[in-house]
Amino acid sequence: MEKGNNVTPWEVSGEVDYNKLVKEFGVEKIDSKLLARIKKYSSQLPPQLRRNVFFAHRDFNWLLDEYEKGNKFFLYTGRGPSGPVHIGHLGTWIFTKWLQDTFDVDLWFQFTDDEKFWFKNKPMEEIHKWMYENMLDVIALGFKPGKTHFIIDTKHAELMYPIAVKFADKINFSTVKSAFGFTNDYSIGQIFYTSMQAVPAVIPSELKGKNIPCLIPMAIDQDPHFRVARDVYPKLGYYKPALIEGLLLPPLTGTDGKMGSSESDTAVLTTDTPEMVKKKINKYAFSGGRDTLEEHRKLGGNPDVDISFQYLRILFEDDDKKLDKIEKDYRSGKLLSGELKAILIEKVNAFLKVHQVNREKAKKDIDKFIYKR
Amino acid sequence: MEKGNNVTPWEVSGEVDYNKLVKEFGVEKIDSKLLARIKKYSSQLPPQLRRNVFFAHRDFNWLLDEYEKGNKFFLYTGRGPSGPVHIGHLGTWIFTKWLQDTFDVDLWFQFTDDEKFWFKNKPMEEIHKWMYENMLDVIALGFKPGKTHFIIDTKHAELMYPIAVKFADKINFSTVKSAFGFTNDYSIGQIFYTSMQAVPAVIPSELKGKNIPCLIPMAIDQDPHFRVARDVYPKLGYYKPALIEGLLLPPLTGTDGKMGSSESDTAVLTTDTPEMVKKKINKYAFSGGRDTLEEHRKLGGNPDVDISFQYLRILFEDDDKKLDKIEKDYRSGKLLSGELKAILIEKVNAFLKVHQVNREKAKKDIDKFIYKR
Numbered sequence: 163m164e165k166g167n168n169v170t171p172w173e174v175s176g177e178v179d180y181n182k183l184v185k186e187f188g189v190e191k192i193d194s195k196l197l198a199r200i201k202k203y204s205s206q207l208p209p210q211l212r213r214n215v216f217f218a219h220r221d222f223n224w225l226l227d228e229y230e231k232g233n234k235f236f237l238y239t240g241r242g243p244s245g246p247v248h249i250g251h252l253g254t255w256i257f258t259k260w261l262q263d264t265f266d267v268d269l270w271f272q273f274t275d276d277e278k279f280w281f282k283n284k285p286m287e288e289i290h291k292w293m294y295e296n297m298l299d300v301i302a303l304g305f306k307p308g309k310t311h312f313i314i315d316t317k318h319a320e321l322m323y324p325i326a327v328k329f330a331d332k333i334n335f336s337t338v339k340s341a342f343g344f345t346n347d348y349s350i351g352q353i354f355y356t357s358m359q360a361v362p363a364v365i366p367s368e369l370k371g372k373n374i375p376c377l378i379p380m381a382i383d384q385d386p387h388f389r390v391a392r393d394v395y396p397k398l399g400y401y402k403p404a405l406i407e408g409l410l411l412p413p414l415t416g417t418d419g420k421m422g423s424s425e426s427d428t429a430v431l432t433t434d435t436p437e438m439v440k441k442k443i444n445k446y447a448f449s450g451g452r453d454t455l456e457e458h459r460k461l462g463g464n465p466d467v468d469i470s471f472q473y474l475r476i477l478f479e480d481d482d483k484k485l486d487k488i489e490k491d492y493r494s495g496k497l498l499s500g501e502l503k504a505i506l507i508e509k510v511n512a513f514l515k516v517h518q519v520n521r522e523k524a525k526k527d528i529d530k531f532i533y534k535r
Numbered sequence: 536m537e538k539g540n541n542v543t544p545w546e547v548s549g550e551v552d553y554n555k556l557v558k559e560f561g562v563e564k565i566d567s568k569l570l571a572r573i574k575k576y577s578s579q580l581p582p583q584l585r586r587n588v589f590f591a592h593r594d595f596n597w598l599l600d601e602y603e604k605g606n607k608f609f610l611y612t613g614r615g616p617s618g619p620v621h622i623g624h625l626g627t628w629i630f631t632k633w634l635q636d637t638f639d640v641d642l643w644f645q646f647t648d649d650e651k652f653w654f655k656n657k658p659m660e661e662i663h664k665w666m667y668e669n670m671l672d673v674i675a676l677g678f679k680p681g682k683t684h685f686i687i688d689t690k691h692a693e694l695m696y697p698i699a700v701k702f703a704d705k706i707n708f709s710t711v712k713s714a715f716g717f718t719n720d721y722s723i724g725q726i727f728y729t730s731m732q733a734v735p736a737v738i739p740s741e742l743k744g745k746n747i748p749c750l751i752p753m754a755i756d757q758d759p760h761f762r763v764a765r766d767v768y769p770k771l772g773y774y775k776p777a778l779i780e781g782l783l784l785p786p787l788t789g790t791d792g793k794m795g796s797s798e799s800d801t802a803v804l805t806t807d808t809p810e811m812v813k814k815k816i817n818k819y820a821f822s823g824g825r826d827t828l829e830e831h832r833k834l835g836g837n838p839d840v841d842i843s844f845q846y847l848r849i850l851f852e853d854d855d856k857k858l859d860k861i862e863k864d865y866r867s868g869k870l871l872s873g874e875l876k877a878i879l880i881e882k883v884n885a886f887l888k889v890h891q892v893n894r895e896k897a898k899k900d901i902d903k904f905i906y907k908r
Contacts, residue, residue, distance in 0.1 A: 323696045327724060
């Protein structure tokens with residue numbers, strides 16, 4: 163398969179060529195000027211911005227213009243609850259929390275149970291079981307109750323469906339066919355779905371009866387939904403939401419982007435024990451190291467394709483100096499693959515120790531997060 | 536246009552050939568044996584059955600088998616609230632009321648505001664204004680409060696959308712394309728809609744947690760929705776609903792089946808004054824009479840195409856003997872077109888006098904009819 167040739171919200175095949183995506187999707191790269199502008203609001207940019215993990219945007223400058231005029235935005239992101247959360251899912255949410263804290267804004271968090279029912283061929287009961295589990299992970303990250311509103315497509319349908327009806331009116335089959343690669347065999351649910359994903363970006367505007375800017379932090383594979391919907395928002399009298407788009411987190415098994423059904427067995431789940439984390443990373447984390455110790459010492463490893471290094475870069479090593487040293491030592495051959503994995507294992511287990519305590523505490527807080535009219 | 540060639544829920548063109556429809560749609564004709572069976576439950580069959588206005592069905596014998604075993608059914612019908620109710624709309628509802636009274640069953644009455652928004656290109660506010668007006672007409676016909684439940688697609692979305700999601704999963708674009716004649720230019724709302732129309736047939740089963748038979752009285756143009764959905768009900772563990780299907784009521788201007796945008800000007804509305812009724816029928820009711828008095832006296836009129844006669848037959852002259860005499864006198868030339876129209880005008884005005892009083896009273900009762908969980 164050609165590089166970056168197939169990225170939709172439901173399928174990512176081949177090694178993703180982000181430069182090509184930026185061009186194809188028509189998004190803007192986040193440049194140093196925009197980073198400098200964002201830095202005015204925070205003592206330190208998060209690793210997701212410092213290291214180009216979130217690398218593209220639409221209308222982010224407009225959003226900050228409005229913010230500076232006193233027209234505060236809100237955040238919207240979401241989760242398709244079809245299985246357990248693994249550590250790769252956390253990057254976007256941790257970045258979203260940074261945005262919430264930095265700009266002191268509300269977050270609307272959508273759980274797309276209808277989408278997963280239509281696209282994953284699982285019973286709704288199973289999807290709702292995972293949804294509950296996934297909510298614990300989101301809450302455990304420390305989002306502010308009272309400022310964070312969970313909405314569930316089927317359970318909040320009285321709020322969402324009437325708005326989705328208006329979006330669905332302005333999008334035809336030709337459009338979703340070309341944006342998502344649908345054929346006539348796709349279900350009328352799958353065809354309709356994108357109108358539900360458009361909705362949370364206008365819920366606060368609907369509730370307050372006035373236009374409120376929206377920022378959507380998300381992985382770039384979700385861009386087609388908003389490429390379609392952003393044409394519709396102004397037709398319905400709303401602002402186009404601004405987007406900030408991040409890399410797809412590679413699975414443990416490598417950067418080829420495939421998300422196989424066995425992923426839950428090979429991915430590090432947020433509920434894994436320290437032993438499981440150690441075993442999975444040692445067994446499955448794709449290595450950029452050389453085949454033999456001698457070769458590695460002589461030629462060095464390749465951190466660009468090494469999943470352990472990438473996870474440290476994207477998520478688990480906040481300290482730039484430490485990360486630089488790890489990269490340098492790995493490239494030079496001083497640091498071995500097993501040693502690099504050991505660093506990641508320690509970091510992940512330290513993170514999960516706290517996360518799992520917070521996850522348990524979250525069980526009594528779920529009700530505070532689910533939106534009530 | 537060929538006879539009966541184009542009948543979908545949104546378009547009826549040409550003179551409808553009901554025999555062809557029966558064959559194409561694969562419904563069964565209501566025969567004398569079935570009529571005799573229905574007659575066991577009522578001292579007198581209503582004109583809609585005696586005169587073959589409701590002429591086709593699916594699984595009606597199964598429904599009565601279940602009823603006789605003590606497995607009571609419920610009724611489901613509906614209204615797309617895109618404009619005022621005219622007298623032609625009342626036939627199905629009056630027949631539905633007869634079914635409710637005769638079998639002492641609940642009725643779920645759906646108002647498809649989403650459908651009309653998608654297919655009629657009118658603002659939702661206008662549709663909701665008409666919905667309120669249409670509800671008054673339904674209530675005025677005497678449906679039992681407490682046994683009659685109004686559901687509105689957008690306002691009851693929390694009940695309906697999660698069920699629609701399951702239907703939408705089992706229907707693909709190819710299917711709706713061929714059932715409704717959709718093209719790629721149709722909106723994803725229009726494509727999704729049929730799954731919302733499938734829902735009310737299972738709401739009581741969902742609420743009670745057990746399968747309850749359903750009977751849908753409706754005009755035959757709605758059949759494509761259920762032709763599609765009836766394949767899905769058993770896949771989701773529900774009974775297929777039984778259907779009883781009636782003629783499309785011809786507009787005042789003639790039996791060619793066209794429902795033009797000017798219909799509200801030419802049709803007799805339930806809110807019209809006696810003078811307006813008189814004027815509209817005299818001016819617009821298509822006549823089967825001859826061009827001159829002499830010809831008419833000599834050759835007689837044709838009641839089969841005469842709209843005044845058809846309205847008497849279908850809706851306003853309950854007495855078979857009186858109707859027979861009117862038909863005979865019209866065919867012989869004894870009864871003139873103007874005289875026939877005068878009979879209809881008197882009947883319609885007598886009906887509307889009562890209806891309009893009931894319609895006023897209904898304003899305070901709407902809340903009793905709207906379903907509450």
